[in-house]
Amino acid sequence: MEDILIVKGGTPLYGSIRVSGAKNAGLVLMVAAILAEGETILDNMPRIRDVEVMTFILNELGVRTEWKDDNSLAIYSPPGRIKTKTSYELSRMLRASNLFLGALLGREKEAAISLPGGCDIGSRPMDLHLKGVQALGAEVEIEHGYIYACTKRPRGNNVYLDFPSVGATENIIMMAVKTPGNTVIENAAKEPEIVDLANFLNSMGAKIRGAGTDVIKIEGVSELKPVRYAIIPDRIEAGTFMVAGAISKGEVLVENVIPTHIYPVIAKLQEAGAVVKETESGILVKAGDKIRPVDIKTLPYPGFPTDMQSQMMAMLCLAEGTSVIVENVFENRFQIVDELKRMGADIKVEGHTAVVKGVKKLYGTKVRATDLRAGAALILAGLVAEGETVIEEAIHIFRGYENIAQKLNHLGAQITVK
CATH class of the missing domain: 3.65.10.10 (Enolpyruvate transferase domain)
Structure with missing residues (x-):
């Protein structure tokens, strides 16, 4: 190696x-692609180790991936149910694996997420992520290094983040786009990667306003369609x-x-x-x-x-x-x-x-x-x-x-x- x-x-x-293409935009868009059934193509995707690991996690969940050319990645999200548990072995290699929490709750109404790894640059706690999905109706338990979450009656809600966490903002957006009702995220992260996620989901049929500001408003929809999209x-x-x-x-x-x-x-x-x-x-x-x-x-x-x-x-x-x-x-x-x-x-x-x-x-x-x-x-x-x-x-x-x-x-x- x-x-x-x-x-x-x-x-x-x-x-x-x-x-x-942006690593931190590409990774979250790969996860968000599971919210639509069918083939989504992401252009300008960097060929880096983190993206490779993310394709392995998607494959393990039953989602097919294929490089169309040097920097275009096709993600085929099958109809029906996909697996909802991420493996410890892959998750420990990639911090962004925690983004499957919101996406799987949005798609399958349940998720079992291994607590993630990535660079050792300090504590990046999941508490704001959990606060967000719980506000939308998820029941959460943490056992044996896994976050188990499921939702019987998801509903839109107001979520205030104590800190403008990028990952928490992304997880809440991905759950909220497929959750009935209106969700408002206050003190949301404003990073360009958040704007890219919102633009991508909106192109699929989501209704998100305010990305790039500290208040993001989301109206839940029942279905998203696959698209072709270029990463920032x-x-x-x-x-x-x-x-x-x-x-x-x-x-x-x-x-x-x-x-x-x-x-x-x-x-x-x-x-x-x-x-x-x-x-x-x-x-x-x-x-x-x-x-x-x-x-x-x-x-x-x-x-x-x-x-x-x-x-x-x-x-x-x-x-x-x-x-x-x-x-x-x-x-x-x-x-x-x-x-x-x-x-x-x-x-x-x-x-x-x-x-x-x-x-x-x-x-x-x-x-x-x-x-x-x-x-x-x-x-x-x-x-x-x-x-x-x-x-x-x-x-x-x-x-x-x-x-x-x-x-x-x-x-x-x-x-x-x-």
Whole structure:
């Protein structure tokens, strides 16, 4: 299994790079496809490990999947009943497996969901998901690592989320679209991936209004029809490539990107001294003369994304001055700090705050990808480190980035997959 990346540092990146479909939109759309009987085709689907695992879970439930071409995935949801229990073995590999809770309750009125896995970036409790489905009439029990839920008389209801959880918002939407009556989600997550889910379901015949705001209104329907739908571009992959251009002292045109989705990243890159321009074909990032220190606070969308925090930290290790990063979303996001320090970074962590003191250079060494975004950040650090950086446990990176080594090598990087 390809599990090691070797990055040779010192080459500025030049050229254009195309962003794949959004991992976090693609995964939830794959799950939502079971709400309609027949063949749904999802275009712009990234060929990544997480998507592969999600196809295995769908197959296990009795839903057929087939790649029509490189990035078009057909999902055939059969008429009649499908299985309603997800396996522990597959669920522990994929956080998004918890999205079957809302979709299976919407379709089959019952679900048995293995408590999910994914990256170890902190506790991502299911309490808001359960609160949401219970408000719509589900009875829930948790036993032996499984959530068992069933509903005899589902009904629309008002749900207030204590925190704008993306997963909880998605689960409630998927249950509510097939639940009689009106459902209102207050303090809903506003992420672009939520908007994409709503647009997808509406194209199937759902009645959802307000996605992208903190109040989402859903009128339940009895039937949804299969469709063909193109997934939005991955804003985190776009942000990662933008940082690659800035950190490597190069000039990179990032194509297939929706600028409004990454305004906070654009703003921080500009503050750090990079030149960022929107063009007709994408976003052009040109490195500044030096990297300036900036302060970052991660927040739910439209704030600065927690999924871009590690990549910015890697860049700020080389800033002329001291930056402060406050992580407000996931408490374990700072696992990357020890790996960057092995490369010569000067970072101190206290609670949810990291103080990054810029150094003159980073040095290649052996490091470990502790999670998906940390792995991407180590590639960025490796691009500018002196010598070779060997990234172990790179499987985390392949979970969420499609052909990342090939794409960066096209810009002049020297990355080998082993």
